[in-house]
Amino acid sequence: MAVETIRTACPLDCWDCCGMIAHVEDGKLIKVEGDPDHPITQGSLCIKGRKLVDRLYHEERVLSPLKKVDGEWVQISWEQAFREIAGQMREAKEQYGPTSVLHHYDYGSSGLLKNLEGRFFNLFGGFTDTIGSICWGAGLEAQKYDFGYGKSHDPEDLAEHTDVIVVWGRNVSVTNMHMMPFLKRAMNRGAELVIVDPLMTDLSGKAVKQLQPRPGTDGALVLGMAAHLLEQGLVDRMFVEEHAVGFEAFSDYVRTWTVEQAAEITDVPAEDIRWLAERYGSGKAVATLLGLGLQRYANGGNTIRLIDALGAMSGQVGRSGGGVHYANQVHRFDYHAMMKPDARTDYRAFTKITQADEILAVQGTERPVQVLFVTRANPVAQLPETGKTLAAYESIPCKVVIDMFLHDTGMIADYFLPCTTVFEEEDIMYSSMWHSYLAYVNRVVEPQGETRPDWMILQGLAEELGFGEAFGRDDVHAWMDEAMAPLQEAGITREQLQQDGFLKAHEEPVAWADYQFGTPSGKYEFASSVAEANGASPFPIFEEPVESPRRDRELARKYPYHLLTIHPRRSLNSQYFHVLKMPERPVVEISAFVAEETGLADGDLVRVYNERGEVLGNVKIVSGQHKRTIKIEEGWWGNRGTALNTLTSNRRSDLGIGSAQYDCLVNLAKV
Numbered sequence: 001m002a003v004e005t006i007r008t009a010c011p012l013d014c015w016d017c018c019g020m021i022a023h024v025e026d027g028k029l030i031k032v033e034g035d036p037d038h039p040i041t042q043g044s045l046c047i048k049g050r051k052l053v054d055r056l057y058h059e060e061r062v063l064s065p066l067k068k069v070d071g072e073w074v075q076i077s078w079e080q081a082f083r084e085i086a087g088q089m090r091e092a093k094e095q096y097g098p099t100s101v102l103h104h105y106d107y108g109s110s111g112l113l114k115n116l117e118g119r120f121f122n123l124f125g126g127f128t129d130t131i132g133s134i135c136w137g138a139g140l141e142a143q144k145y146d147f148g149y150g151k152s153h154d155p156e157d158l159a160e161h162t163d164v165i166v167v168w169g170r171n172v173s174v175t176n177m178h179m180m181p182f183l184k185r186a187m188n189r190g191a192e193l194v195i196v197d198p199l200m201t202d203l204s205g206k207a208v209k210q211l212q213p214r215p216g217t218d219g220a221l222v223l224g225m226a227a228h229l230l231e232q233g234l235v236d237r238m239f240v241e242e243h244a245v246g247f248e249a250f251s252d253y254v255r256t257w258t259v260e261q262a263a264e265i266t267d268v269p270a271e272d273i274r275w276l277a278e279r280y281g282s283g284k285a286v287a288t289l290l291g292l293g294l295q296r297y298a299n300g301g302n303t304i305r306l307i308d309a310l311g312a313m314s315g316q317v318g319r320s321g322g323g324v325h326y327a328n329q330v331h332r333f334d335y336h337a338m339m340k341p342d343a344r345t346d347y348r349a350f351t352k353i354t355q356a357d358e359i360l361a362v363q364g365t366e367r368p369v370q371v372l373f374v375t376r377a378n379p380v381a382q383l384p385e386t387g388k389t390l391a392a393y394e395s396i397p398c399k400v401v402i403d404m405f406l407h408d409t410g411m412i413a414d415y416f417l418p419c420t421t422v423f424e425e426e427d428i429m430y431s432s433m434w435h436s437y438l439a440y441v442n443r444v445v446e447p448q449g450e451t452r453p454d455w456m457i458l459q460g461l462a463e464e465l466g467f468g469e470a471f472g473r474d475d476v477h478a479w480m481d482e483a484m485a486p487l488q489e490a491g492i493t494r495e496q497l498q499q500d501g502f503l504k505a506h507e508e509p510v511a512w513a514d515y516q517f518g519t520p521s522g523k524y525e526f527a528s529s530v531a532e533a534n535g536a537s538p539f540p541i542f543e544e545p546v547e548s549p550r551r552d553r554e555l556a557r558k559y560p561y562h563l564l565t566i567h568p569r570r571s572l573n574s575q576y577f578h579v580l581k582m583p584e585r586p587v588v589e590i591s592a593f594v595a596e597e598t599g600l601a602d603g604d605l606v607r608v609y610n611e612r613g614e615v616l617g618n619v620k621i622v623s624g625q626h627k628r629t630i631k632i633e634e635g636w637w638g639n640r641g642t643a644l645n646t647l648t649s650n651r652r653s654d655l656g657i658g659s660a661q662y663d664c665l666v667n668l669a670k671v
């Protein structure tokens with residue numbers, strides 16, 4: 001039989017949102033390739049994209065609904081699952097109100113239709129939501145204060161017009177690999193690459209310079225640079241006077257800083273601080289590519305605000321080749337239409353990061369949590385303080401997980417409902433992290449076993465609960481059309497998207513080129529009234545991270561090393577640890593300095609620990625990184641031996657209800 005090719009898109013929570021071509025033979029998916037016509041993907045996929053096929057046909061994939069009976073999984077019918085779960089929900093609602101049902105979700109799939117979860121719980125009458133984002137919450141809020149929202153330049157603008165690319169805490173070749181061709185084009189034109197990262201990355205060797213701040217001190221680095229720019233008169237006066245507010249207040253604060261002070265705090269030599277400041281202030285076009293790692297600290301929101309301010313005061317905002325690239329929130333979907341928030345009568349918000357504490361605090365009160373729904377997420381593995389998450393979830397009598405695999409969270413469920421993969425459903429993918437292409441997901445193969453798309457599972461439950469009609473539609477296109485209404489006004493239709501496979505949803509090569517900002521003043525806000533109203537400092541400030549040798553000497557004496565649990569090269573968070581051959585234990589990358597201090601050698605079995613927990617790993621001594629900083633890739637499964645997030649804290653970031661998982665000190669001991 002002939003091989004059929006079908007256009008679809010990668011659903012993974014990634015900067016790149018790749019277009020894919022699926023090859024189907026005899027109803028079976030044989031492989032996926034990068035869509036060669038897609039301007040970003042350009043024909044290539046990363047290993048995670050290619051291995052989506054292995055997730056589809058994986059032997060451990062759950063293919064029918066499961067119920068836990070006396071600690072054992074038993075297969076049940078969808079009808080039984082819907083009847084029993086709806087029964088539990090109804091009972092909980094009658095006794096304690098709708099907020100006794102809690103929903104935790106994350107970005108396990110970036111599909112537009114996944115937002116129908118909100119519709120389901122709102123039509124139920126309300127629920128306890130988990131808000132904020134352990135991924136990028138602090139930075140989003142920061143850019144909201146400064147610009148109105150996050151917007152990035154078109155990758156073409158970087159490739160064609162940037163003179164200096166500053167990769168600031170983004171692991172480009174690992175997490176954002178389709179940026180590489182654009183960087184290469186810029187560098188072939190003569191653009192300089194600078195890296196600001198405590199760890200070495202694949203790009204380190206290509207950079208003219210890498211600055212390696214002590215983790216969590218980038219804000220102080222910026223203040224040293226800003227002090228130098230002020231002193232040298234290298235400020236873009238036109239921008240700060242005409243297109244910004246609050247520069248006076250911010251510069252008064254900057255004047256309390258010196259380069260030497262910044263050098264002492266950050267471990268970055270003073271001459272490097274001056275050198276990078278002069279790159280920004282020299283009239284060259286400097287594009288700053290922010291990553292998400294550097295905002296996973298107790299001071300993370302202010303760090304992003306300070307880097308924004310550096311870009312703004314040096315005239316890099318609204319300028320071709322410049323920009324402070326973090327998010328790209330330009331897709332105008334009508335989520336409200338999809339989610340129907342007006343339908344609910346009650347609502348309670350916990351936060352994603354601190355939900356364990358909040359759940360435990362309400363159990364036994366009049367408004368407890370009785371039913372847990374987890375969708376598109378693996379919180380037991382990915383939330384900090386694993387022990388707390390487990391204890392909190394343990395206290396909930398009925399736990400429902402919708403997923404494909406029995407991961408750490410699936411294992412503790414009472415009901416496990418198996419959903420389809422991206423290849424067995426229709427959807428629209430969009431990434432608001434980088435570029436502005438939407439992509440259409442066509443169904444490529446029939447659903448395996450009894451699996452169903454998330455919306456169909458929720459539809460079944462809604463029918464059982466008596467609001468099936470309000471939830472339902474004849475077909476998914478009607479939902480898509482409703483959510484796409486604002487885009488349709490701009491001439492972007494679902495039909496067109498479906499036909500072409502991908503479409504650019506937003507045409508603006510240079511972000512903020514018109515200087516019409518989304519802030520209350522309409523200008524760039526060095527001092528933000530929204531920040532002030534939210535109880536934050538109007539202008540960004542530097543405070544030490546919480547787990548820092550300068551803030552807490554005692555803690556640092558016990559736990560002298562910074563642990564960065566960064567994103568894994570071969571997995572998307574926890575999603576590939578059962579699909580790919582992974583080592584038994586994580587690799588713990590340490591510097592020669594740490595090796596010397598601890599007496600550890602390559603390959604040693606090591607215990608990484610702090611007051612919260614411990615994990616075992618194998619030492620690898622690497623050269624070049626900030627000397628007290630340790631790297632372990634995240635995503636490990638506790639039920640396969642490594643609960644990495646037992647080490648991280650559930651402290652919130654300063655802004656945006658984000659995570660401070662990189663604000664983490666540990667010690668090491670040879671086992």
Ligand SMILES: Nc1nc2c(c(=O)[nH]1)N[C@H]1C(S)=C(S)[C@@H](COP(=O)(O)OP(=O)(O)OC[C@H]3O[C@@H](n4cnc5c(=O)[nH]c(N)nc54)[C@H](O)[C@@H]3O)O[C@H]1N2
Pocket residue numbers: 013014015135136168169170171172174175176196197198199201213214215216217218290291292293294564565566567568569570571572573662
């Ligand atoms: N291969 C792969 N790709 C992915 C993912 C994955 O799991 N695997 N996950 C996706 C998701 S969910 C996300 S959120 C993105 C994340 O994409 P990135 O932001 O690129 O990744 P992170 O691993 O969060 O951190 C990136 C870098 O931040 C640096 N860093 C940490 N602390 C600091 C600091 O204080 N200062 C500075 N200057 N740098 C610091 C780390 O050393 C690391 O090199 O990637 C997406 N893409």
Ligand SMILES: Nc1nc2c(c(=O)[nH]1)N[C@H]1C(S)=C(S)[C@@H](COP(=O)(O)OP(=O)(O)OC[C@H]3O[C@@H](n4cnc5c(=O)[nH]c(N)nc54)[C@H](O)[C@@H]3O)O[C@H]1N2
Pocket residue numbers: 011013106107108109134135136292375376377378379382383402403404405407419420421422454565566567572573574575634644645648661
């Ligand atoms: N220590 C440490 N912890 C971290 C991070 C870190 O850097 N260090 N990074 C944080 C970040 S940036 C993020 S984004 C979070 C990620 O946290 P999570 O989103 O909880 O983690 P994932 O491992 O991506 O799990 C997503 C799950 O969604 C499932 N899934 C995929 N598609 C669908 C679908 O269509 N429907 C349903 N129902 N399920 C689906 C997958 O099978 C997978 O089990 O982790 C955070 N945790």
Ligand code: SF4
Pocket residue numbers: 010011012014015016017018045046047048049050177178572
């Ligand atoms: S994970 Fe990211 S880079 Fe890899 S195929 Fe998917 S969208 Fe592309």
Ligand SMILES: [Mo]
Pocket residue numbers: 013134135136
């Ligand atoms: Mo993320």
